[in-house]
Amino acid sequence: MGGQAYAGTARSVGERDDGWGWAATVQGVLDSLPGMSGYLAAEVDDRGMMTDLVWAAVTPEAVTPDGHRGTQLIGLPVSRLYPEEIAGDRWQTFQRVLDTGEPVDLDPIRVGESEFTIRAGRLGPGLLITWARLADPTAGRLAEVERTLAAEHELAARLQQIILPIPAEPIDLPGLRVAVRYLPAGEDAMIGGDWFHAAALRDGSVLLAVGDVAGHGTQAATTMAQLRHALRALSVVTSDPGALLEHLNRLIWELEADDPELAATAVIARFDPESHELVWAQAGHPPPLLSRNGRTAPLPRPAGPMLGVVDGARYADSVVTLTPGDVLLLYTDGLVEQRHRGPDVGLDSVIAAVDDAVRTAPERPLTEMLARLRRANPDDDTCILAVRPRA
Template sequence: MGTQAYAWTDGRSRPAAGDPENGGDGRHDVPWLATVQSVLDLLPGMSGYLVPEVDEAGRMIDLIWAAASPAAVTPDGPHGAQLIGLAMSRHQPEVIAGDRGRTCQRVLDTGEPADLGPVRIGQSDFTVRAGRLGPGLLITWQRLEATGPQAGAERLAEVERTLAAEHDLAARLQQIILPIPAEPIDLPGLRVAVRYLPAGQEAMIGGDWFHAAALRDGSVLLAVGDVAGHGTQAATTMAQLRHALRALSVVTSDPGVLLEHLNRLIWELEADDPELAATAVIARFDPRRHQLVWAQAGHPPPLLSRAGRTAPLSRPAGPMLGVVDGARYADAVIDLTPGDVLLLYTDGLVEHRQRGPDVGLDTVIAAVDDAVRSAPEQPLAEMLARLRRANPDDDTCILAARPLGRPRAPGMIKG
């Protein structure tokens, strides 16, 4: 059997945890592992984060403790921090070899949480549940108490505390992967505000992302993108696209060319995830010429508010990322001058299971028009306040931008 390793969030293979010869101690190189441990420190009862040790074929052969709650304990005595780096096969070999081991593999493959069945530790019985988190499993043990109204209430309260902690963990991970500025930020010639609205689902990390940064030539690069799905796989792909865009912008700032590169990246990633799908819109603002060049990949077009009227821009050609190998993405050019407001967004803002996208778009346009009329001097804050309602089915990322300076005379929308 070849070298045993487990996959981490950055796609590299690491030595098996607890293997000092190879440098593995179960704690290093996972950027958010300290956050996982800090959340587990607050969880009531027994909880642990375990990473799989795999063979050359990528199948799990063991589980290694990478983080543990203070109350976590094994049948042979180690507890809390003493568990870090230990293999599950050492104290519960039947878990790895039996049906529960196969269930753990299924959770890792599909991302669907599963019950591992009741287990006895000492004189107590526990129900065990596993869910995928990043490259590993978040496993919780809940003691089975005597029946009765009081016992039921206690169990319900513990479940609620656990769910609240899991939701807090998801929110912390989202903030680490995609930090959202709390206030508008000023870039060369442009003020930008961002709002992220997670879907109305508990403990879910999404694939929506944004980018807003000044370039070395004095222009500004803006982007919003959406990776299909939820969970750590979508969040991982989102982070790869966002970081790739930042690196590529050092070489080129042409939006269409940048999308061509991101399309090639998605094609590479589809080797591991054939169902991968993503959209994006990228724009470059030149503050000296008050000009915006933009391109899109299967993404909703930006909205432009000018002289009291909001309308979507005419969308240049460009397929979704990862759909057409070697796809080309056309650029479009518009003027963007003081007094204008530009809105980039993901489809969660306009699509809803209880209404069609056209109705959703009309609602957003009306909200933008009202915001600009109500607060013409500070439209960004007013606009985001009016668009704060979350979509229960999908995440939403909104990026609003307005050129700085004195408004020009009213004109027509071009492009």
């Protein structure tokens, strides 16, 4: 890959994205971050090789070694500012980051009397570059690297808040009351790729989903956003859970061309408030828990592999009727998979907490339940979606 050049028309990766406004979204986050960071859209040829990088978003404090500040950089290509970079080793490093998604800390560079640290990571269809001036290259490098890592963590967290806002109180949908809780991983871990969806459809039914993208950081948040937005768009075409998972599986196969390590699971359900039927399907995901008459148990899981594992995979639907007094719990595996212990141990603890919550507060079981549940694995995010039929 290194050093090869391919003919073809250059095009911006950002332009190939599905119009979700990455530059505008990232700029909204960078506006409130300290330090010097920039988001660069990658122009690539037909073989995916970078031909240029264009400044698309920057922090207010960003200053390049040649004196460009903040928004002065927007729209400027790297080839114009630093033409020597195109043929340099750092360019090959940037290409590798874009290809693999693995962030890198580059060797410090000296410009005049100053030395700068540089960190590069992939964010969506472009690169997030963070740099800092070192007053003392020996003593200051570790502190600057820690600050850049903290900035990347904060960016990922804020992106997740933008992409995945969590309602503070239970929400009412046709025939259902829904409550959501998000339990982030420990403070030392990057933000993860757990997500949920709960919305009324045009035919009066309700679409529910939770999913889990493997990994942490901006790449996991990026894939999470792609899956969640894709589900919302696809629900205009079909509301069948199995069919929706087939479409998401094809999407993951496409994304794996850029990230072969990508893995994801999901469970999708559609509730009909007229018949009270819940049709659901899963892709390698823990089955929902149903609490009925004081007893909680997992629903029998229909067939369905993880997303991106089997090309052209089929996902079977299962049907259950929700009755007044029932409580349904959709969740990601961080709720039950305990470190050094099997998932059954964590599942038993969750079932006991649900039973106790329903018994203690039968009129408000969702609030009581979410207050009691804790993630089993401190290194993994957890998303919980609790549902109760409404009269």
